[in-house]
Amino acid sequence: MKTFITPFRHALLAVALPAAFAFSACSDDDPDPAPVVEQGRVLLSHAAASANIQVKALINDTEVGQLNYGQSSGYLNVNAGTPTLKINNSANQTAASQTITVAKDQSYSAFAYAPTATTVGLLQVTDDLAAPASGQAKVRVVHLAQGAPAVKLSQQTIAGPVDIPNISATFPASATATTWASGFASVPSGPYNLLVTTGATSATVVAVGDGTGTGLNGTATATATKTYEAGKIYTVLVRGILGSIDPALQPRAVVIQHN
Template sequence: MKNFTSAFKLTARYAFMGLLSLSLFSSCKKDDPYNFEETLHSRVNLINASPDAPAARLYVDDVLRTPNGVNFGEASGYYDTFSGTQDVIIKSASGEATLATTNAGFDVETSYTYMLIGQNSALSILAVNDDLAAPASGKAKIRYVNASPNSSGVTLNNGSTVLVGAQNYRGVAPTVEVNAGNYTLRAYNTGAFPSAAATVNLESGKIYTVYAKGLVGGTGNSAFSVGVFTNK
């Protein structure tokens, strides 16, 4: 009986130590917002598509996820974040000014692009659930987004050939697969006002986000143009 009691106490002690270690481990992970080991997580990418906005960074539940300032027409690339429903905040690179906020759900092992769009008086966030499934052999996959705030009915063309039909401001078209090769991409506002051309080589097996940016009739940094981000 004495041996049984001792064994029981020893087992209970080890069980308690195990639970304590697990609790401390979980607490440490919770206290470290950049530790994703053995956790359910997602990925986020920031594109700054606002011609008026300063360099920006993206936060999820007040945790900085894209460490480098992202200028107009640039992207941060993907960074890990925890899954679940959380607040998404885009701030100036200095962290002093909040530019736009939203609330979003993050599915496990899913990638998202958050676009800062609009003009200074009405900045907002456009969320895109990125489709990173590989295209067919010899193909590239593109998703087209209209992020030009004063546009309407903007198509995406390769020269004079329409690749993606008209999208209004904030429109996110379904992904399409195209033959790999060199393209001269233009956005056409209501079929009349063309953007500046973006000459790109769409590689086989690659996935791209292509977006109309700037202002129809704009000049300089605000010129109506096409941005291209390589998702994968």
């Protein structure tokens, strides 16, 4: 069937078309879309035995969370740049303050720790979250146990501790130290009874056990194990103060899962 344009419809089109063009021209005045803010990710961990209380974490003076001693956050989205990270006590007094570096699409861990038994410091490390090979997990050690010797990770076996290659760390001698966090190493997935050990004889500093921080310290071992899953990435964090009379502040090892 044919469609006819009547004189009346011609008149409507004559009015409508110029109006449409006028409306289109006005769209040039629409505001530009907001620019995309580049961000990275930061995981926060309270490992400062010298501040065995709940603390507030602030980035550029904006509170981003509260952490109890031994607690870690998930990854927080943080604008790329050089923001200031602060750790405040319950009275909102600043115990530690440090500029951190955040690059676009990069992941980091930032730790509050005890440089001495009475002070609080901050340390940052880049997290390589590239997926491990099939059937593998990745693990590293972070050494923030004040007064403890250099450590490595070992696996408890019937024959005794067997060191895991390329995982060792020393307590940070300064805020610019780099050896307090080992790189990530790949291990076959499965259950492990890991130990934090020291020296050529792999003497036990603290047992990792199930990774909750309940492993025994000294030369004792824990029988608990933890399953390190294929594709997952873990940090074994050693925290505390060697020789503390408070059992809660003695060295303990906890496992942080990154993905």
